[in-house]
Amino acid sequence: MAPRDPAQVLHQVFGYEDFRGDQREIVEHVSGGGDALVLMPTGGGKSLCYQIPALVRDGTGVVISPLIALMQDQVDALRALGVRAGFLNSTQGPQERRDTERAFLDGELDLLYLAPERLRVASTADLLDRGRIALFAIDEAHCVSQWGHDFRPDYLALSELHRRWPDVPRIALTATATRATHTEIAERLDLTDARHFVASFDRPNIQYRIVPKAEERRQLLELLRAEHAGDAGIVYCLSRRKVEQVAEFLTAQGITALPYHAGLEAPVRAANQARFLREDGVVMVATIAFGMGIDKPDVRFVAHLDLPKSVEGYYQETGRAGRDGLPSTAWLAYGLGDVVQQRKMIDESEGDLAHRRRLTQHLDAMLALCETVECRRVNLLAYFGQAGEPCGNCDTCLTPPQTWDGTVAAQKVLSTVWRLKKERNQSFGAGHVVDILLGKQSPKISQHRHDELSVFGVGSDLRDSEWRAVIRQLLARELLAVGGAYQTLALTETSGEVLRGERTVALRRDPERAARASRSRSA
Ligand code: ADP
Ligand code: ZN
Numbered sequence: 001m002a003p004r005d006p007a008q009v010l011h012q013v014f015g016y017e018d019f020r021g022d023q024r025e026i027v028e029h030v031s032g033g034g035d036a037l038v039l040m041p042t043g044g045g046k047s048l049c050y051q052i053p054a055l056v057r058d059g060t061g062v063v064i065s066p067l068i069a070l071m072q073d074q075v076d077a078l079r080a081l082g083v084r085a086g087f088l089n090s091t092q093g094p095q096e097r098r099d100t101e102r103a104f105l106d107g108e109l110d111l112l113y114l115a116p117e118r119l120r121v122a123s124t125a126d127l128l129d130r131g132r133i134a135l136f137a138i139d140e141a142h143c144v145s146q147w148g149h150d151f152r153p154d155y156l157a158l159s160e161l162h163r164r165w166p167d168v169p170r171i172a173l174t175a176t177a178t179r180a181t182h183t184e185i186a187e188r189l190d191l192t193d194a195r196h197f198v199a200s201f202d203r204p205n206i207q208y209r210i211v212p213k214a215e216e217r218r219q220l221l222e223l224l225r226a227e228h229a230g231d232a233g234i235v236y237c238l239s240r241r242k243v244e245q246v247a248e249f250l251t252a253q254g255i256t257a258l259p260y261h262a263g264l265e266a267p268v269r270a271a272n273q274a275r276f277l278r279e280d281g282v283v284m285v286a287t288i289a290f291g292m293g294i295d296k297p298d299v300r301f302v303a304h305l306d307l308p309k310s311v312e313g314y315y316q317e318t319g320r321a322g323r324d325g326l327p328s329t330a331w332l333a334y335g336l337g338d339v340v341q342q343r344k345m346i347d348e349s350e351g352d353l354a355h356r357r358r359l360t361q362h363l364d365a366m367l368a369l370c371e372t373v374e375c376r377r378v379n380l381l382a383y384f385g386q387a388g389e390p391c392g393n394c395d396t397c398l399t400p401p402q403t404w405d406g407t408v409a410a411q412k413v414l415s416t417v418w419r420l421k422k423e424r425n426q427s428f429g430a431g432h433v434v435d436i437l438l439g440k441q442s443p444k445i446s447q448h449r450h451d452e453l454s455v456f457g458v459g460s461d462l463r464d465s466e467w468r469a470v471i472r473q474l475l476a477r478e479l480l481a482v483g484g485a486y487q488t489l490a491l492t493e494t495s496g497e498v499l500r501g502e503r504t505v506a507l508r509r510d511p512e513r514a515a516r517a518s519r520s521r522s523a
Contacts, residue, residue: 006031009052013081020045022197026171030135031056035194036171037141037186041201041384046173050137051111053171055083059132060109064116065139066152071113078111087113088124104131116143116154125164133168136161141172144188145181155188162190170194181385201315201384205322206330208376209395210369212469212510213335216305217249223303223331224255224283231300232276235285236317238306238341246305247285260286291317297324303331307338310362311369311383334370336430336472343475343482367476373401373508399511406507409462409470410479410498412437416455417480417489418499423453427488434459434467469510479505 006027010016019027022038023045030036030053040046054061065071071087078085086100086109103109104127118124138144144155161170172189174181186192211219220235235250237243240261250257256279258272276282277296284290288308302321308314314332322328346359365383372379376394381387390397416433420426426448435442436450439457450456459467471489474480479498481490497503 004056006052006056009055010048013055013083014048014052015081016048019048021199023048026197027052027056029195030169030171033057033169035169035191036197037182037189037191037194038171038173038197038199039175039182040173040197040199041175044175044199046139046175049173050135050139050171051078051083053169054111054134054137057134059107059134060104061111061134061137062128063111063113063137063139064119064158065113066116066143066155067140068115071115074113075111083110084108085111085113088118089113089115090117101127107132116152116158119157119160120154128165133165136165136168136170138170138172138189141174141185141189142181145184159188159190175384201381201386202377202388203319203322204391204393205325206318206328207393207395208318208330208380210332210334210376211395213333213338214465216333217246219333220246220303220305221250221253223301223329224250227329228301230281232281232296232298233283233301233303234291234299234317234320235283235303235305236288236308237285238287240287242305243285243287250283250285255283256281257283257285260284260290262287262289288313288317291320294320296320298326299323299328300326301329301331303329303333305333307332307334307342307370308366309342309359311365311380312362314366314369315380315384332370336468336475339367339472339475340430340482340487344487347483364476364478371473371476371508372396373403395511401511402509403506404509405504406470406473407498407501407504409459409467409507410474410505411501412455412459413467413471413474414480414491414495414499416453417491418495419453419455421490424448427484427490429487430468430471430482430489433471433489434464437462437467438464465510470507473507474505 006024010019021040021044026036026038026049030050038046038049050061050063068089068091071089075085075087084103086103088097088100100112104112114124138158140150143150143152144158145151161168170189170191172185172191174185182198186194186196213219235246237246240263243259243261247257247259258275260269260272272284273290276284277294299321302318304317308317318330321330342363346356346363349356349359369376369379369383373396375388375390375397377391378388392398413433416436417427420428432444435445436453436456437459439460441451445451462470471480475482478492479494481492482488483490498505
């Protein structure tokens with residue numbers, strides 16, 4: 001087969017117009033026989049970095065990947081593009097394995113996916129010796145790091161590749177690497193002389209802001225009028241109903257806003273999307289069903305009226321702003337109700353305990369980003385294993401939030417929840433607990449004679465919105481739990497530490513602006 005041009009392969013085989021980011025350089029470097037270590041965020045397009053060189057060079061590209069469960073899918077997807085691909089792993093029967101080996105030896109494979117443990121088997125090395133190898137691609141290269149969360153002993157053996165096949169170029173790829181892991185990967189895989197391509201996860205032109213939710217629509221409108229009049233943007237909401245309502249609200253305020261969610265008729269969805277792409281200054285109000293594959297360079301803001309489920313989701317959605325590199329805003333309004341709602345959704349989600357635990361971890365990372373008093377960008381990059389300096393272009397950098405000693409306040413909340421359970425065998429939602437703390441007289445209070453509780457009215461030093469902020473932060477840190485059909489509050493394993501005074505609780509003081517908004521609402 002005549003050597004092919006990488007750009008031609010990109011067009012003809014994969015059907016893409018242009019390379020993305022460092023792809024061109026990486027592909028040319030590896031196609032020319034160079035070694036590479038590639039750090040690129042998920043979705044950055046790592047696969048093409050080895051797939052194209054494998055097609056350009058003579059022989060078979062051998063891909064070492066621990067993701068055995070995905071191999072079949074990856075191979076199927078490649079075959080659909082006309083690429084000759086196969087895999088060898090433990091899920092196969094002997095006949096299938098023999099067929100794949102034969103195809104490799106006959107030079108009829110462009111790509112061969114290998115589970116790392118296959119390399120421990122002497123026959124695999126012999127097989128590779130008898131065929132022609134275009135390159136080695138080591139996917140999920142962080143698995144070689146003993147300090148990482150994903151260490152696989154089989155990966156240590158990969159340093160042998162270079163010794164045994166010194167002339168075959170190697171490309172190692174990963175999406176998660178702290179600086180320390182990065183160095184460790186290079187050393188362990190003997191890639192210190194390789195060219196390193198490190199894509200940053202940072203989007204410096206995006207200003208990250210997370211504000212306490214008071215009156216979300218009014219807050220959104222203020223943002224649009226004050227900073228983004230006439231700009232194109234996306235407003236994300238959790239539910240279809242809310243999408244419709246917010247789109248109507250913005251339209252009534254004279255803003256060109258369109259709804260987008262999976263419940264709309266396909267032609268309506270297509271028309272709205274086309275208008276968003278073609279016209280200037282359209283605001284798309286959407287569920288997360290919108291955005292995948294949307295490549296509009298001048299989206300000036302992405303606003304979230306509901307809390308994303310994970311930092312990955314948040315990063316992906318906000319990443320749709322400012323692809324042209326011009327200043328853009330990522331704005332999220334977040335409140336107690338969001339925490340309650342998300343915890344409830346996890347409670348009610350299908351799937352096993354491990355699944356729910358994973359969802360909880362994702363949510364906790366998102367909540368930590370919301371409640372941080374440090375640079376949002378540093379927090380966000382740290383999540384992806386990248387170090388950063390305070391950016392000067394996020395809300396916490398621009399107006400550093402203050403903290404206060406919320407230990408006593410936390411104790412008041414927790415002991416109210418504890419007393420309700422202990423003395424009355426009852427549990428209530430956040431709103432009622434705040435009423436008890438404030439000493440409010442309401443029908444529900446007198447019905448349950450909660451004004452007789454010793455904690456009734458012990459919280460008159462804080463306002464309603466401040467108590468909600470305290471509860472929100474306790475929930476975010478799992479010092480308090482919410483659950484059940486009525487989203488009632490309950491203590492957690494760690495609540496006791498606060499109640500017994502073994503643990504202090506530093507809380508974020510919400511910015512003045514939000515406090516003012518909620519005061520004017522209650523006025
Ligand atoms: P990663 O492995 O880094 O997570 P993938 O290789 O799976 O990323 O690529 C993510 C998505 O981007 C895929 O849908 C892929 O087809 C697409 N993609 C990658 N490179 C390009 C490109 N140059 N042009 C258009 N789409 C691309
Ligand atoms: Zn910052």
